[in-house]
Amino acid sequence: MTVSQVYDPERALSLARETLGIEAEALRAMAQRVDRSFAHAVQRVLQCRGRVVVMGMGKSGHVGRKIAATLASTGTPAFFVHPAEASHGDLGMITADDVVLGISNSGESEELTAILPLIKRMGVSLIALTGRLDSTLAQHADMVLDASVEKEACPHNLAPTASTTAQLAMGDALAVALLDARGFKADDFARSHPGGALGRKLLTHVSDVMRSGAEIPQVAPDADLMVLMREISAKGLGMSAIVDGEGQVLGIFTDGDLRRLIEQTGSSADLRALRAAQVMHPNPRTVRADALAVVAADLMEATRITSVLVVDEMGRLCGALNSNDLMRAKVI
Template sequence: MTLPPSFDPARALTLAQETLSIEAQAVTAVAQRLDASFARAIELVLGIPGRVVVMGMGKSGHIGRKIAATLASTGTPAMFVHPAEASHGDLGMITSADMVLGISNSGESEELTAILPLIKRMGVPLLAITGRPDSTLGRHANVVLDASVDKEACPHNLAPTASTTAQLALGDALAVALLDARGFKADDFARSHPGGALGRKLLTHVSDVMRSGDEAPRVGLDAGLMELMREISAKGLGMTAIVDSGERVVGIFTDGDLRRLIEKTGSGADLRTLVARDVMHPQPRTVRPDALAVEAAGLMEADRITSVLVVDGAGRLQGALNSNDLMRAKVI
């Protein structure tokens, strides 16, 4: 690959640092300008029964799509409608129960300003994020959030850079304030992100990943050592529960326990006379079926074990799981 002769690594680094500095200053300036209008914007959103319809052209449109996605994933129903498409039928996607969030640095984007009178005629509230509060967009809006910047990070002061960063930051500020006002919690976020890592951690319960029924290893208190070994081998969890006649867990025996038992008694000892009650560990660590799978993972890590038994409120065996089960479920 041939690099252009004008490329200067040192200058590239300097420009990158200047860009980040300019954009950071722009966001700081926006934060310092925030006033009671921001609270009114939150009240405006909370007061509608419908959705936030985000609109913007060009780079502001790309920012608008991200803002709509962030709102929707944090408890505020939202969608993006392209202003140009709105003029050709998509305006029908907006109902009187909705509100519009219009985004434009200049506040004069033709495709957006052309539909503002129609939005107003519908009685739909309008929230504006603009770099010019006195623009057409600003004058039509019920509430204006000032996203103006002193300059763009672009060396020619042309490409939207600092201005779009300011828009994006204001959108995030709206989303955070709204999720707080709605009492939106981590498990609410997980429900809207079931395919993500957080969703799996907050939505996957032990009952979803445990082995139950005949797959859960168990023997009685009077089971012989050979039966213990067969159950451990058959179920593939490296251990078996010891249960009483009521299926209540009273102990556990692992393949590690077997190795230690052989080392302790010596090869000449007759282990066939031993039964489960003689070799088990009483009162093993257990989890409930309704516990989060990530809690089971934490228990295993804290106790340095690879398997755990699952019991109900009365201590009856419901199932078992190991670290491989949690890895397959992508909990760990």
């Protein structure tokens, strides 16, 4: 095999568009063929007391691993078993309570068809995902998902391209139908993806990232401006809460408020006589400690502030956080 001496970028673009067009058309045609067998397959998986065991050889095996991962992450316990390894002991991983999803475009993969009688003898339900409805795999199956394609995107109609795209899409369709039937929600997804960005957004609460205890900037309403400014400087959040004796938030004062106060009164004015209650902004924006951290992030973005006070269910000050805290927690 040799590389052509002259690379034609226009031909490359043409082939890319043609490939995408062929695969898109294959998916459109497959969508029109989805019938009650699909609904029966979903019902059988929902009734399964075990797990979905996905099997496939070659490119179908690669697709199968992805389908198993998608099912598992969306509320349907699933794992992949290599058909060749199944013949050498891994068949013991399958129980009568499981459902097997066998994937083969031809439906004649030797390693897969060899174990079909054993699977059926165990009483395991078999769902076939195949491109040939008259194949050995389809004939052994309880339900058949039709993933046939008119042609591959490969110019020689040989390399699995459109067919593997069809398998992958049908697997996604199965996972989506199952997650909907199970009432699988975004927070359920987050629990199975705690290390991902979505998991952090849906599982991290304000209480997990807020400053608390002695780190909270706060003064009494009768504190003078110098005390207020020392508290802001010491706590490093660019603001301080003003609270009453019960911890209820009365107001807030920020670095920006100080600059505006100086501009309004003039540099020669004696500000030391001013009290926190006189300069604070009453009824500031707050967020509950039990709220998701992403709620605090949205509040900061919507109101163009960089810090927010945190209150408990009684409205008492219990924390504070700024955008840097949220960035460190990778919420934003």
